[in-house]
Amino acid sequence: MSKKQALGNQALESQGARPFIELRALTHAYALEGGGEVRALQGIDLTIERGEFVALVGPNGSGKSTLVRHLNGLLLPTSGQVWVDGLLTAHPSSLWKIRERVGMVFQNPENQFVASTVEEDVAFGPENLGLPPDELRRRVDDALKLVGLTEYATHPPHMLSGGQKQRTAIAGALATRPACIILDEPTSMLDPLGRRRTLETLRSLNQDQGITILLVTQSMDEATAAERMLVMVRGRVVSDGTPAEVFGQGQRLREWGLGLPSALEIADRLRERGLNLPAGLLTVEQLASALC
Amino acid sequence: MSLLLPGMHVAGGTPLHRLDPRVKMGASLLLMVLPFVAPSLPSNLLLAGFVVALAILSAVPLMALVRTLRVVVWTGIFMFVFRLFTTPGTPLLTVGGISVTLQGLGAGAVQIYRLCLLVVVSSLLTYTTSPAQLAHGVEAVLEPLARLGLPVREFAMVLTIALRFVPTLFEEIEKIVKAQEARGALIRTGPLWKRVPGWVPVFVPLFVSAFRRAEDLATAMEARGFRSAHQRTHLYRLHLTRHDLAASLLILALGAVILFVEWRMG
Amino acid sequence: MLISVEGLGYTYAPSTPLARTALRGVDLEIRQGERVGILGPTGSGKSTLAQLIAGLLRPTSGHVLLDGVAAHARTADARLRRLKVGMAFQYPEHQIFEQTVPREVAFGPRNLGLNDAEVEARVAWALDIVGLDPVEMADRVPLTLSGGEMRRLALAGILAMRPPVLILDEPTANLDPRGRQELLTRVLTWQAETELTLIVISHNLDDLARLAERVVLLVAGQVAADGPAREVLSDRPLLEDASFDVPPPVALLQALRQSGWAVATNRLLAEEAATEIAQVWSSTGGMV
Ligand SMILES: Nc1ncnc2c1ncn2[C@@H]1O[C@H](COP(=O)(O)OP(=O)(O)OP(=O)(O)O)[C@@H](O)[C@H]1O
Ligand SMILES: Nc1ncnc2c1ncn2[C@@H]1O[C@H](COP(=O)(O)OP(=O)(O)OP(=O)(O)O)[C@@H](O)[C@H]1O
Ligand SMILES: [Mg+2]
Numbered sequence: 001m002s003k004k005q006a007l008g009n010q011a012l013e014s015q016g017a018r019p020f021i022e023l024r025a026l027t028h029a030y031a032l033e034g035g036g037e038v039r040a041l042q043g044i045d046l047t048i049e050r051g052e053f054v055a056l057v058g059p060n061g062s063g064k065s066t067l068v069r070h071l072n073g074l075l076l077p078t079s080g081q082v083w084v085d086g087l088l089t090a091h092p093s094s095l096w097k098i099r100e101r102v103g104m105v106f107q108n109p110e111n112q113f114v115a116s117t118v119e120e121d122v123a124f125g126p127e128n129l130g131l132p133p134d135e136l137r138r139r140v141d142d143a144l145k146l147v148g149l150t151e152y153a154t155h156p157p158h159m160l161s162g163g164q165k166q167r168t169a170i171a172g173a174l175a176t177r178p179a180c181i182i183l184d185e186p187t188s189m190l191d192p193l194g195r196r197r198t199l200e201t202l203r204s205l206n207q208d209q210g211i212t213i214l215l216v217t218q219s220m221d222e223a224t225a226a227e228r229m230l231v232m233v234r235g236r237v238v239s240d241g242t243p244a245e246v247f248g249q250g251q252r253l254r255e256w257g258l259g260l261p262s263a264l265e266i267a268d269r270l271r272e273r274g275l276n277l278p279a280g281l282l283t284v285e286q287l288a289s290a291l292c
Numbered sequence: 293m294s295l296l297l298p299g300m301h302v303a304g305g306t307p308l309h310r311l312d313p314r315v316k317m318g319a320s321l322l323l324m325v326l327p328f329v330a331p332s333l334p335s336n337l338l339l340a341g342f343v344v345a346l347a348i349l350s351a352v353p354l355m356a357l358v359r360t361l362r363v364v365v366w367t368g369i370f371m372f373v374f375r376l377f378t379t380p381g382t383p384l385l386t387v388g389g390i391s392v393t394l395q396g397l398g399a400g401a402v403q404i405y406r407l408c409l410l411v412v413v414s415s416l417l418t419y420t421t422s423p424a425q426l427a428h429g430v431e432a433v434l435e436p437l438a439r440l441g442l443p444v445r446e447f448a449m450v451l452t453i454a455l456r457f458v459p460t461l462f463e464e465i466e467k468i469v470k471a472q473e474a475r476g477a478l479i480r481t482g483p484l485w486k487r488v489p490g491w492v493p494v495f496v497p498l499f500v501s502a503f504r505r506a507e508d509l510a511t512a513m514e515a516r517g518f519r520s521a522h523q524r525t526h527l528y529r530l531h532l533t534r535h536d537l538a539a540s541l542l543i544l545a546l547g548a549v550i551l552f553v554e555w556r557m558g
Numbered sequence: 559m560l561i562s563v564e565g566l567g568y569t570y571a572p573s574t575p576l577a578r579t580a581l582r583g584v585d586l587e588i589r590q591g592e593r594v595g596i597l598g599p600t601g602s603g604k605s606t607l608a609q610l611i612a613g614l615l616r617p618t619s620g621h622v623l624l625d626g627v628a629a630h631a632r633t634a635d636a637r638l639r640r641l642k643v644g645m646a647f648q649y650p651e652h653q654i655f656e657q658t659v660p661r662e663v664a665f666g667p668r669n670l671g672l673n674d675a676e677v678e679a680r681v682a683w684a685l686d687i688v689g690l691d692p693v694e695m696a697d698r699v700p701l702t703l704s705g706g707e708m709r710r711l712a713l714a715g716i717l718a719m720r721p722p723v724l725i726l727d728e729p730t731a732n733l734d735p736r737g738r739q740e741l742l743t744r745v746l747t748w749q750a751e752t753e754l755t756l757i758v759i760s761h762n763l764d765d766l767a768r769l770a771e772r773v774v775l776l777v778a779g780q781v782a783a784d785g786p787a788r789e790v791l792s793d794r795p796l797l798e799d800a801s802f803d804v805p806p807p808v809a810l811l812q813a814l815r816q817s818g819w820a821v822a823t824n825r826l827l828a829e830e831a832a833t834e835i836a837q838v839w840s841s842t843g844g845m846v
């Protein structure tokens with residue numbers, strides 16, 4: 001509750017009543033070399049408020065990465081508009097302001113590395129903010145500690161294991177401390193401990209500092225960590241609500257090629273076998289206490 | 293990738309690693325220029341000894357350092373042969389009107405030596421100095437020119453990226469070779485006449501992926517808020533210490549000794 | 559094919575300050591037709607082990623033998639054996655290099671010396687297994703596909719070779735839930751039909767629970783456990799030591815057991831757990 005209040009004030013202070021992110025009738029078509037096009041986004045209207053924690057799910061090729069790349073102006077709309085904090089991404093002069101506000105972790109961490117050692121790479125974003133060396137050092141060390149890579153600080157990023165690369169990419173986004181962090185499947189190759197730590201970090205950034213989080217994920221369990229969930233299918237947002245609401249439409253989810261969080265999945269099967277259980281049991285703990 | 297690549301930086305705590313990049317760059321420049329102004333054998337023995345000492349001090353695996361010379365094997369052979377045939381002097385052997393001379397042999401050897409020195413010194417520089425630090429150093433050295441309106445920071449940024457890109461290319465080769473071998477391509481196995489064609493399909497994708505990597509890098513820099521080199525600050529702070537002073541004096545002394553030797557030898 | 563790993567050690571960038579020992583003293587034996595899962599925290603050496611088995615890296619100590627021949631050897635004999643080991647890399651981008659989707663899938667089969675018709679049939683078969691539409695993909699440039707599509711393509715490129723030994727490094731990362739289910743089912747069917755040896759690396763315990771009968775746990779480059787999947791994957795202290803949780807169904811069963819349910823706790827899949835709970839529930843007359 002206190003978070004919502006604090007955020008309310010913050011929102012009023014900045015851009016009046018404008019939502020933090022606003023997409024209007026956004027479409028995107030990729031032109032193919034041999035002619036033809038792929039219509040990856042087909043008319044998206046969406047707003048995300050400052051301080052929200054949103055999970056974005058959808059089958060492969062549904063347009064998730066394309067959508068998030070519009071939010072910091074890496075891709076520009078084929079038609080429609082993208083506003084971030086009152087700035088239009090189509091204005092070249094707003095781009096750097098937008099990128100200062102919106103940090104991103106790419107789906108493939110290797111595409112994001114710009115420097116030759118882990119610590120220089122993590123420092124790259126903050127260096128662009130023009131921070132003094134002491135502050136840079138502090139931020140880099142904090143971020144590396146948070147993802148557990150301190151001992152790899154002077155390693156080249158390409159000489160890391162798959163999961164270590166992902167952690168480096170996350171550290172790079174954290175060190176910049178933007179108003180909004182977008183993460184495109186950041187934990188797909190982390191062990192459960194790394195996953196849990198990453199989610200906890202995101203949650204505390206969101207709760208304590210009001211940072212807006214948009215998390216793309218294929219893990220339905222992970223999506224339950226968010227307070228709002230978006231489902232994309234074939235370039236459209238087909239469902240938007242709390243995880244409990246979205247997962248409440250079990251059958252439709254399967255049609256979309258998605259699944260249920262483990263707890264819901266087990267609960268469903270228990271109901272089939274005659275047990276009587278309440279709806280909306282999103283976690284194993286909730287399910288266990290419902291059974292006991 | 294198990295080996296050291298040319299142009300690769302390896303972080304470490306040796307005295308050479310800790311030196312200010314400006315001092316290292318100045319010293320490297322001097323070491324590369326000296327053989328040209330000081331042709332005599334004694335000064336070059338001194339010079340070569342000094343470089344070997346530096347290599348040992350930098351803790352670079354010596355075999356790896358020697359292996360980086362492979363990059364210039366063809367250039368070396370070409371220069372050697374060129375000198376061998378074009379230097380006038382006492383003929384040793386004449387083939388179809390062109391003579392190999394004794395002097396040519398000597399001049400060729402000198403060429404090879406200079407080339408090796410060039411490669412070793414620059415490898416030592418990049419081995420002990422990260423691209424970011426190098427660029428930072430270049431930027432600091434050229435700072436006065438910036439006041440004349442020259443794009444010094446941009447130049448330094450381009451340099452960092454170029455340096456960072458060298459290992460990337462080698463990495464990319466390694467990656468494509470592995471990918472193709474994993475699916476049965478003959479690249480490192482089998483008779484030579486089958487192996488050579490095996491390399492052809494490596495180069496096309498390499499070319500394509502080099503461009504892609506460059507594009508990815510540009511995208512990543514943009515996405516991470518890169519606007520212009522002017523807005524940026526640096527993680528590392530440059531400051532000259534007593535060690536830097538000592539190293540500068542040492543290298544200047546070496547230069548002075550060598551020049552003195554040359555002068556005495558006429 | 560018999561895979562024997564004996565005293566295997568691997569160090570990256572040896573004798574440089576960046577030296578990193580990824581594996582030490584690993585002993586394993588994998589028989590034809592086995593389904594082995596490899597599990598371990600980030601950086602524990604799983605991908606390194608996979609590449610050593612595929613003969614793409616040369617051990618710094620010990621051996622990897624494929625039917626008695628060193629996997630990395632540069633001989634014709636070793637190459638023939640390597641051709642029988644297909645490996646899908648952890649990052650699809652490390653594997654994809656061709657300029658069109660069909661050519662990417664056809665690269666391996668061509669190296670097997672198959673004729674055009676056979677190669678085409680393999681390509682169609684492999685694209686179907688991974689759920690990529692051959693028409694839609696016909697003139698797409700592989701490296702512009704979406705993350706999940708690229709993963710599927712990379713898998714297709716390996717499957718098309720129909721290797722008797724298949725190593726999959728994080729095969730389901732980036733796949734959507736349906737794509738994941740379908741892939742697992744199809745690989746399993748194929749495995750059963752052909753006596754395929756399957757080696758799967760995954761952080762997703764459900765993948766391992768479905769695919770593997772035996773699980774090897776690597777921690778810091780050493781084998782910390784090697785046993786039946788059911789045992790290793792329900793051993794909470796062991797897994798927690800290695801940065802893992804037990805799979806959610808096991809977590810639920812263990813929680814229930816603690817509060818007095820007489821359930822077995824080594825049911826790794828959602829449906830198995832549900833059956834177990836329902837059984838105990840009905841045997842107590844719907845009361846616990
Ligand atoms: N550069 C490109 N050129 C052409 N088509 C593209 C390009 N990038 C993406 N696409 C296509 O656009 C569609 C949406 O891709 P996008 O990467 O946004 O999907 P996604 O939802 O992120 O999928 P995934 O879960 O697999 O990562 C896909 O069909 C993809 O093939
Ligand atoms: N190319 C490389 N050069 C140098 N060191 C490497 C390289 N690849 C991996 N390493 C190191 O070797 C160790 C084992 O790496 P490996 O990739 O085998 O781990 P992994 O178990 O596959 O981890 P992940 O689950 O994160 O993919 C790690 O400490 C890593 O930093
Ligand atoms: Mg994507």
Ligand SMILES: [Mg+2]
Binds near residue numbers: 605
């Ligand atoms: Mg790995």
